[in-house]
Amino acid sequence: MKVVYTPAHLGHNPLTEIEKSTAHSPYEHIGRAEKIREVLEADSSFQFLSPSEWGTAPIDAVHEPGLNRFLTTGWADYQRDISEAREVVPDVFYRPAFRREATDAREPQSVTGKLGWWCFETTTPLCEGTYTAARGAVDTALTATKVLLDGDRFAYGLCRPPGHHATTSMYGGYCFFNNAAIAAHHVATTTSSKVVVLDVDYHHGNGTQEIFYDRDDVMYVSLHGDPTRAYPYFTGHADETGSGRGLGSNVNVPLARKTADDDYVAALSTAAERIAAFGADMLIVSLGLDTFVTDPICDLAITTDGFRRQGEVVSQLGLPTVVLQEGGYDVAALGDNVHSWLMGLSS
Secondary structure (H helix, E strand, O other): OEEEOOHHHHHOOOOOEEEOOEEEOOOOOHHHHHHHHHHHHOOOOOEEEOOOOOOOHHHHOOOOHHHHHHHHHHHHHHHHHOOOOOOEOOOOOOOHHHOOOOOOOOOOOOHHHHHHHHEOOOOOOEOOOHHHHHHHHHHHHHHHHHHHHOOOOEEEEOOOOOOOOOOOOOEEOOEOOOHHHHHHHHHHHHHOOOEEEEEOOOOOOHHHHHHHOOOOOEEEEEEEEOOOOOOOOOOOOOOOOOOHHHOOOEEEEEEOOOOEHHHHHHHHHHHHHHHHHHOOOEEEEEEOOOOEOOOOOOOOEEOHHHHHHHHHHHHOOOOOEEEEEOOOOOHHHHHHHHHHHHHHHHO
């Protein structure tokens, strides 16, 4: 299986995140991707490739162009206009209730205001190298997808930063650009194919759902911790099924605390039936391993062998499948868990 990886991710190297009213070392850090790379490089069945450069057009096709413009210069603008800061986070967040019946909201001129306009939470700081890393993750996703378009059945994109929380017009949840959504839109619009994004990260991919919610050419299927207790809290309920032409093309499967291998595989098998009925030409997997039993910020109970079983269920769909990395924060086990999932897929 071909693996697309770039060291550009090393530029996004925050030392602190603000989460649950505390400042602490970030759960999403460079060691995650490096552990995955180390394990996969030790297996000769994986062939590593560097990504091609795709430019900003695929990003702007999915995200508001203003998001890309801000992320291009936001960190440097803050250093110039406010103060020197290794990590930059918002002080205030825009919400529509600020304005109610007033004129349409507009992007602030102050970089402090811009941060709260484009970002929706505090765990996703900008660093000096964040933009380069985020662009590298998009290039990784698109290059891995092209491997399938060129004829391979499987490919893996070691994307970092992850992407599935980034919406059309906001970044957050460790995500800056929505790698999976950019890849899915590219395939759907350039090949007239039907695409499914299957999201198995513990956290609901609010961004991917929002981007495709009213479309019938891209189906979004997510298995995740129930939002009554799990981040991002405001999306991911089972009654969110799409709108307009997309009605029925959005499938959420909220999971109970301590869901283990057998129940997860059963839920995934049911979801696979929905995917098969959609008639997709390609599958994009947003692969989160934060469902692992000892993940530090999640509460499911999947084992390393359970990940292999998940990959086997997906393989049985018989679809060209590109796997793009999302979460997973038990770093000691992360490489083995990714390896197990991919081996199940390719078995």
